[in-house]
């Protein structure tokens with residue numbers, strides 16, 4: 029499938045020239061096209077932030093919800109209709125800050141969704157405050173003396189919470205990012221793709237050059253099914269490992285655990301509940 | 315000789331009290347089920363402390379040959395199973411109250427009240443049978459004996475529970491026998507007699523709680539997705555739906571917090587589910603931004619709010635009607651909504667069913683306001699009529715050029731869901747264009763605000779009118795909403811005035827268009843509310859311009875009683 033099928037005409041793209049978000053969108057479009065998924069089979073969920081604007085710049089069903097809440101929307105959506113490919117997209121502030129509690133628990137819940145996080149280590153949309161992943165010492169108009177909080181480690185947290193697919197990419201490497209997204213979508217269960225993304229306007233520390241110099245690809249010999257090894261990799265800092273850190277197959281998804289799918293795979297909107305079922309129930313009480 | 319019912323009452327009000335975790339609940343269930351099976355109409359209402367063990371909780375059980383469904387202060391027969399009877403019970407004891415208690419347990423407790431104490435050696439009897447656990451069953455046996463219930467009915471209760479535990483079953487049967495004999499002796503010795511003649515008309519009825527009625531209404535309304543974070547008193551609905559999730563094919567998930575609850579529900583709604591969120595005040599407050607999201611995205615959702623006293627944690631296991639203002643105003647920005655407040659089990663069922671169809675039709679949040687009293691109380695009713703109920707989806711199949719937010723005359727844009735048809739469905743929390751894409755066009759903004767608010771017209775026309783109870787021609791009108799309905803009704807019956815009617819609101823927003831007419835017809839209007847500020851009176855003033863100045867407001871944390879309403883009305887009606 030030609031990935032241009034995902035192009036949306038007449039858009040007023042609000043990303044800054046040179047922003048890593050463009051490359052992530054390209055990688056996502058290509059991944060979806062290569063998986064032969066048509067735009068109307070795909071549901072893009074996002075919250076609020078520069079990254080979260082993505083569904084307005086490409087084709088697909090979309091639910092652009094509230095800041096921090098899109099993985100909950102995506103989980104609900106997937107539970108209502110497991111036949112669709114559901115992707116939740118947002119920034120580091122969106123997913124790890126405002127939505128932190130949902131992140132922790134969605135990982136445990138394991139819905140079959142792909143969670144793409146544009147990790148630029150800054151709040152872009154609100155003009156440059158620190159994010160949960162900003163480095164110690166990062167100075168902003170608010171963090172005037174520099175960030176002192178320990179940076180949030182999404183990949184380690186996800187593994188600790190029992191995630192079944194945990195990966196990291198850098199937007200500068202479009203092909204590798206695309207491949208990782210494809211694997212994440214194919215994975216059955218919750219899949220995290222944390223993507224380093226330079227913010228050209230508000231993060232003058234973690235630039236394109238910085239990410240290139242401070243990352244490396246996991247090699248062929250690396251075994252992503254070894255959780256202890258994955259945890260060690262997850263704690264590595266500058267240089268950060270890129271690729272699939274951890275994955276395990278076979279765990280039941282959220283949807284599979286729901287009573288409504290125990291015997292029937294039909295999406296909920298296509299079902300008819302018989303009033304007689306309710307009647308029988310009440311009569312049995314009498 | 316003490317004969318019950320007393321005076322001109324037609325029912326016996328029995329109050330059981332005891333510490334949590336001491337089997338009081340079993341005694342309550344045993345009595346309610348047995349009395350009902352024996353053909354009596356029953357009503358039961360619980361009040362309990364927010365603790366797992368100890369303390370002192372009580373259940374009022376009213377027994378009658380006629381339907382009973384309201385909370386009274388009057389205690390005809392008090393069964394204090396443990397010492398430490400709380401003040402809220404003590405102050406309801408008067409000369410007409412018979413207390414069946416054991417001095418060994420109670421000591422001198424309650425001997426300073428005006429109630430007539432009958433000392434029964436319950437503890438000794440329990441020990442003789444096999445331990446303290448049988449005390450409650452002996453007490454229940456006494457009551458059963460006094461009401462002349464067939465013993466086999468009580469045996470049946472234990473046979474169901476302990477079918478394969480011969481020893482326990484035998485002891486419970488024995489406890490029933492002992493209680494029964496004791497009750498019989500009281501009658502012979504002219505100590506106490508219960509005289510409720512007539513035939514039981516309760517045959518064919520079912521005993522349901524408010525929680526049951528709400529949950530069943532949701533099932534009948536096509537609810538297929540339930541999410542919640544446990545919070546008294548709304549947890550019962552979550553538990554009910556979980557228990558029957560396989561039977562009805564319902565997705566049930568306990569979320570990490572109420573912000574997740576509302577966002578899971580809206581995600582499911584976007585995907586085509588019919589979601590229910592159930593919570594109480596604190597959890598509801600956390601959902602505020604999500605409710606606003608429902609407003610912006612026009613995604614249907616039904617939110618059940620079991621009210622309890624606030625502010626903040628308030629009184630976790632108690633009751634109040636003080637969240638109407640929150641439900642009415644929650645969520646930033648302006649968008650339509652509807653609010654129901656059922657007053658009877660039937661209303662709970664039918665309005666909950668209706669809530670799902672209404673939410674789907676208008677693509678709005680619909681609230682169902684109940685409270686601890688309503689959810690935890692139960693009485694017998696005839697099974698609901700269901701045949702005529704339908705589940706209305708209000709969904710369209712999308713075409714390639716489908717647009718989610720087309721501007722229409724009635725404000726309702728045909729709704730599709732992802733995967734249904736060839737098109738795509740876009741939805742956005744920002745102001746958006748017809749495709750759901752974010753737009754900052756000020757003319758479009760104005761048009762979208764107006765489109766959404768135009769739905770209020772249809773919602774108003776479809777609003778459930780208030781129920782007039784009593785004479786069509788009245789001088790005085792008593793306005794009530796939600797859980798106080800039966801209480802106000804019974805109070806008015808006892809006041810016995812043919813110039814006074816009750817106007818009960820089961821839908822509190824938007825108000826039906828005939829509301830004002832009812833109010834203007836009366837010379838005096840009195841509002842009865844379970845809050846301190848007259849929140850429904852406030853809605854009525856805002857919606858109709860009519861000011862209700864006479865108010866009976868109750869906010870102790872306990873439900874207002876029939877007697878309190880009688881007192882309030884006597885003071886206010888000339």
Ligand SMILES: Cc1ncc(C[n+]2csc(CCOP(=O)(O)OP(=O)(O)O)c2C)c(N)n1
Pocket residue numbers: 076077078079080095118119120121122123146148150151152153154159
């Ligand atoms: C409840 C709420 N709080 C705050 C905001 C304001 N806000 C919007 S986006 C954002 C942070 C964006 O940072 P990030 O998620 O990292 O996205 P980026 O712009 O960097 O891609 C904030 C604080 C909001 N929209 N909603």
Ligand SMILES: [Mg+2]
Pocket residue numbers: 077119120121146147148149150151152159
């Ligand atoms: Mg960011």
